[in-house]
Amino acid sequence: MENYKSLYFIGAGGIGMSALIRYFLAKGYPVAGYDKTPSPLTEELIKEGAQIVYDENPMLIPSDFKNPGNTLVVYTPAVPESHAGMIWFKENSFEIVKRARLLGMITRTSKGLCFAGTHGKTTTSSMAAHIFAQSPVGCNAFLGGILKNYGSNLILSDHSDLTVIEADEYDRSFHQLSPYMAVITAADPDHLDIYGNEDAYLESFRYFTTLIRPGGVLIIKKGIKIRPDVQNGVTVYHYSMNGGGDFYAQNIRIGNGQIIFDFVTPKETIKDIELGVPVKINIENSIAAMAIAWLNGVSATDIKNAVASFQGAKRRFDFWIKRDDLVMIDDYAHHPDEIKASISSVKELYPEKKISVIFQPHLYTRTRDFAPQFAKALSLADELILLDIYPAREEPIPGVTSEIIFDKVTCRNKELCHKDMLLEKIKQRNFEVLITLGAGDIDRMLPEIRDTLNYK
Known part of the structure; x- marks a missing residue:
């Protein structure tokens, strides 16, 4: 990023794009962009300092963002090739990168904790980010949902070298990442418009596991179809809700609007974990989130307190x-x-x-x-x-x-x-x-x- 003074985002109102916009605003960069329609999120970004328009006419691109030597253009795969602004940037020799590539560039210099899976990744990564943020370990986080605890999909730390990332498999975006640790929550076929069939979808996840750095960790849900292909020195752990593995729940109690259970790790059992969002599916989500926190040195007390205070992400239960x-x-x-x-x-x-x-x-x-x-x-x-x-x-x-x-x-x-x-x-x-x-x-x-x- 040292070559650029500003950024322009095409598809600015997307949940992943907006986290990047907030990151660069926090770093002091001028940011502008386009989205198809106004939304509460785009209005919040405007209040935070971004210049956003809802018409793709290139004439509306601010003049300060029309120098190809100064402005990096970022787009989401949902933007069609016919987008007038995209065409103008291409014709004028701007560097244009996908959101996933920019996220990969940012996180390559930190210890990326990447959460992938057909479903569960937003809640699991959000819960993990909250656990880290509420502990002395801390983290940065680029998330796929707005966390109610923070009112944002971005968390920044002034001391932590850990970065929590929601790793999206759409358009093979997660292949741009270089995880220090990775979590895979599910691999039920999806996005067949991109992958064509289940085998290609599963192969994409297998390749993702090859990207984990030597000395890193893969935490994968027990029983899913993926065959990990990790580099030498990568440790593989399995988790489940209550079906055993390296991390799982036992003594689950559901009633009176509460869910309480004991969290089993390879070395200790943390008693009486209470879910802040008491839905059964969040038992499994929390196991993966707590596992990655535990492996990165978050204490049992901090894990327990954070899971109980987690309010969830908007649009997730x-x-x-x-x-x-x-x-x-x-x-x-x-x-x-x-x-x-x-x-x-x-x-x-x-x-x-x-x-x-x-x-x-x-x-x-x-x-x-x-x-x-x-x-x-x-x-x-x-x-x-x-x-x-x-x-x-x-x-x-x-x-x-x-x-x-x-x-x-x-x-x-x-x-x-x-x-x-x-x-x-x-x-x-x-x-x-x-x-x-x-x-x-x-x-x-x-x-x-x-x-x-x-x-x-």
């Missing part, structure tokens, strides 16, 4: 209403296995209540590739409102709509709904526990959904 007569939970789950885990966890928390789900499918390709699996997972709910597909970076695929999921859902009460009619549908229903699921833009409706439920 996020309570919006929590009353005796009504509960509203939002979750980012957008893969069939995540949806199954989310609904199952809620049913375990509220076994006597009716569980209702609003789901917004994300991507035409993912819907096409996993429609039967989505239907099976959503059928765990007592009732379903299914929205249209959120396209994100994709063009429509003929014959691929929400109906190919809907037709296979077996729960008795199910309904297709356009997003602009959702609030009216909510007014007509009586909910006990409502879960909103999906990785699209449903999160922008959450305040209206909450208010509609509260004031019915």
